[in-house]
Amino acid sequence: MQFIDKGKISVRAGDGGAGKSSFRREKFVPKGGPDGGDGGHGGNVVMVVDENVNTLLNFRYNRKFTAENGAAGDRKNQFGRGGEDCLVKVPLGTVVRDAATGEILADLAQVGQRAIVAKGGRGGRGNAKFKSSSRRAPTFAEFGEPGESRDLLLELKLLADVGLVGYPSVGKSSLIAAVSSARPEIADYHFTTLTPVLGVVSLGYEKTFVMADIPGLIEGAADGVGLGHEFLRHIERTKLILHVIDAAAVDGREPVEDFRKINVELKRYSEKLANLPQILVANKTDLPQSNEHVDALKQLAEREGLKFFAVSAATHENLDALINFVGQRLDELAAQVEPAQIDAVKVFNVDKDDDPVIIERNDAAEFIVRNRNLEKIVAMTNFDNAEGLRRFQFIWRMKNLDALLKARGITEGTTVHIGDIEFEWHE
Ligand SMILES: Nc1nc2c(ncn2[C@@H]2O[C@H](COP(=O)(O)OP(=O)(O)OP(=O)(O)O)[C@@H](O)[C@H]2O)c(=O)[nH]1
Numbered sequence: 001m002q003f004i005d006k007g008k009i010s011v012r013a014g015d016g017g018a019g020k021s022s023f024r025r026e027k028f029v030p031k032g033g034p035d036g037g038d039g040g041h042g043g044n045v046v047m048v049v050d051e052n053v054n055t056l057l058n059f060r061y062n063r064k065f066t067a068e069n070g071a072a073g074d075r076k077n078q079f080g081r082g083g084e085d086c087l088v089k090v091p092l093g094t095v096v097r098d099a100a101t102g103e104i105l106a107d108l109a110q111v112g113q114r115a116i117v118a119k120g121g122r123g124g125r126g127n128a129k130f131k132s133s134s135r136r137a138p139t140f141a142e143f144g145e146p147g148e149s150r151d152l153l154l155e156l157k158l159l160a161d162v163g164l165v166g167y168p169s170v171g172k173s174s175l176i177a178a179v180s181s182a183r184p185e186i187a188d189y190h191f192t193t194l195t196p197v198l199g200v201v202s203l204g205y206e207k208t209f210v211m212a213d214i215p216g217l218i219e220g221a222a223d224g225v226g227l228g229h230e231f232l233r234h235i236e237r238t239k240l241i242l243h244v245i246d247a248a249a250v251d252g253r254e255p256v257e258d259f260r261k262i263n264v265e266l267k268r269y270s271e272k273l274a275n276l277p278q279i280l281v282a283n284k285t286d287l288p289q290s291n292e293h294v295d296a297l298k299q300l301a302e303r304e305g306l307k308f309f310a311v312s313a314a315t316h317e318n319l320d321a322l323i324n325f326v327g328q329r330l331d332e333l334a335a336q337v338e339p340a341q342i343d344a345v346k347v348f349n350v351d352k353d354d355d356p357v358i359i360e361r362n363d364a365a366e367f368i369v370r371n372r373n374l375e376k377i378v379a380m381t382n383f384d385n386a387e388g389l390r391r392f393q394f395i396w397r398m399k400n401l402d403a404l405l406k407a408r409g410i411t412e413g414t415t416v417h418i419g420d421i422e423f424e425w426h427e
């Protein structure tokens with residue numbers, strides 16, 4: 001659809017800080033215990049809905065967002081400082097997808113809403129954490145866990161400010177065509193409009209609002225009769241409803257009765273929809289037979305406390321007054337908006353429960369072991385330290401990797417790659 005704005009960005013969360021390996025050194029304490037502190041947590045990349053951002057334009061020039069790394073731990077059990085989060089400001093209505101899988105990670109529909117799209121790495125544990133009854137002086141400390149990184153697709157769904165509702169053929173599509181550049185199909189049979197259409201209405205320099213035209217409603221719409229309730233959700237998030245009525249009663253309809261019936265359907269569909277402010281728009285006033293109904297509709301609007309406009313989509317009579325009033329009402333409604341209820345921060349983690357060990361061979365007949373958990377441990381292990389190496393070997397045995405490699409025909413001295421490291425395999 002023409003109103004979808006798109007962007008592609010890369011995000012990288014901060015790595016956890018390295019844990020420290022050190023020992024207490026005090027006067028009169030010749031052999032102090034391990035006192036290396038943990039590294040700090042890496043910063044997250046967080047999307048936040050900002051009402052001052054209206055488009056995804058910024059992401060065409062700025063495509064990389066990186067959060068700060070955690071600081072390393074230090075002696076005397078000092079923990080490293082956590083890395084700062086990286087905040088990415090996006091417009092209301094942004095949908096965030098994982099570029100690799102297409103999976104929707106976040107649907108940001110409220111001002112202030114936040115979503116963590118890349119999680120910072122855990123800080124590495126200092127050697128103080130590895131002390132146990134059997135290992136009183138561990139020299140081993142972990143490196144920090146690498147932060148998540150991923151490519152994201154951003155999509156901005158244009159949310160309509162105003163929705164048009166009414167019976168079929170009352171002139172909803174004619175109205176949107178008259179006030180915007182939208183060009184929906186218009187015809188003298190029912191259900192001409194089959195899918196929602198959005199139109200941007202301009203009120204002079206830099207001031208616009210978005211109007212949504214939906215298929216006509218009939219009795220039973222809330223139950224799915226006609227084109228039904230599927231389309232009502234498109235206007236549930238609008239701020240204002242233009243209730244369009246055929247004042248000329250071209251179909252031999254009863255205009256006042258139509259107004260009631262449509263409102264019953266709206267209410268049956270959702271209380272929220274029924275409670276949206278409405279403006280009553282009597283259309284087709286260019287036709288002489290409208291005269292007898294316009295007064296009745298005007299009185300109806302007075303009784304209901306609604307603003308009333310008698311217009312003609314065909315001759316554009318009174319349409320300027322209508323859209324100027326709508327623009328003004330929208331400004332007022334925006335000013336009195338209650339502080340957004342902000343959803344709890346959602347965390348989207350690439351770590352899945354299923355983490356299979358995958359063994360592949362490269363062109364040089366070397367072995368490549370893929371396993372997210374193991375790769376993470378490789379990144380966090382200091383292999384120059386004998387204890388770190390032993391710990392890695394322990395996890396290696398736990399995952400039964402020797403047997404898996406042997407089943408694939410590994411021989412003495414063959415190179416094995418895991419993440420960034422490689423080593424020679426020996427029985
Ligand atoms: N005379 C006159 N005819 C109008 C006016 N507005 C719409 N019409 C006619 O009414 C018929 C229906 O108009 P549409 O705009 O397609 O009505 P709609 O409400 O979108 O109808 P659905 O999409 O079927 O729900 C068409 O033949 C239009 O030309 C008007 O102001 N004056």
Ligand SMILES: [Mg+2]
Nearest residue numbers: 172173192193
């Ligand atoms: Mg239509």
